[in-house]
Amino acid sequence: MRLARSAHTEQPWRIHEFTRDFRIEDVWSYRTAGAGPNDFPVMLAALRGDGGFGKQSAPVRFLFALRWKLGALFGWDKPKASLGSRVxxxxxxxxxxxxxxxxxxxxxxxxxxxMYELADEAAQELANQTCHTVMHLGWAPASGDSGEYELRMAVLVKPNGRFGRLYMAGIAPFRHLIVYPALTRQWENAWRDRTVARPETTDPHPK
Incomplete structure (x- = not known):
């Protein structure tokens, strides 16, 4: 489910310290029925064990394959445009x-x-000719009075000039109508079908 940007900015996550010059492109939530405050490592383990993007639906795999083909054709993903080179x-x-x-x-x-992985958040980054992107996963109380927690994903971007802004605007319908709904099904199923034991951890934000 798509959320307001405040669902990301109002959480006490460390990512805010390092992305002040990034804009929040999307914030999405994933239902994790029965999850508690210590279950973020369990969710990450479930996602890693689920096969990642390789298990996505055919339309999503097609979109990513098309993106890599276009990247190869126009040089968007060359080493000189990547992390450690362009940014x-x-x-x-x-x-x-x-x-x-x-x-x-x-x-x-x-x-x-x-980038880093903590008890209640993790971040990864990617750079190419279009933008510098951070995908942040955070663990937060679900809406309502259930006491459960949910996974939230925020996509933070720093577009590479006018071309990068146009690129992000152009792919927005595909993200919102195809990619994120498919990712929701995959990630929520990964939580539902998890088989790993819950680790003994402490509440990352004790009251």
Whole structure:
């Protein structure tokens, strides 16, 4: 479900310290029935065990394949346009308590590079010729009085000039009508079908 930007900005997440010059493109929520305040690591494990973007529906796989084809054709994804070339990685600006929570050199099944991972949030980044993007996953109380928690995804972007702004505007209908609904089904099913045990962790925001 699409949420207002305030659903991201009002949470006490560390990501706000490093993305003040990024704009919030999208905020989306994912239902995680029965989830408690300590279950963010469980959700991340469920997502990793679910196969990632490779398990998406045929329309979503087609859109991503088309995007990579266009990127190859027009040079959007060349090394000179990536993290560490066109833009410095946000990870390099993090304090040690955040930077040391992930291994940026570890193999991964998606184009994003991890920034950090905490008990209630995680962030990854990507840069190409169109924009510098951060995908933030956060754990927050669900709306209502259920006491449950839910997963929230925010897409934060810094477009690369006029072309980047036009690109983001052009793909918005595809994100909202095809990609995010399909991602919702996949991620909510991953939570429902999870098989990992819940770790013993403390509430990241004790009262």
């Amino acid at each position: 410095p990685p946000l990870h390099d600006r993090l304090p040690a308590d955040l930077a040391e929570t992930v291994d940026t050199a570890a193999p991964r099944g998606m184009p994003f590079t991890p």
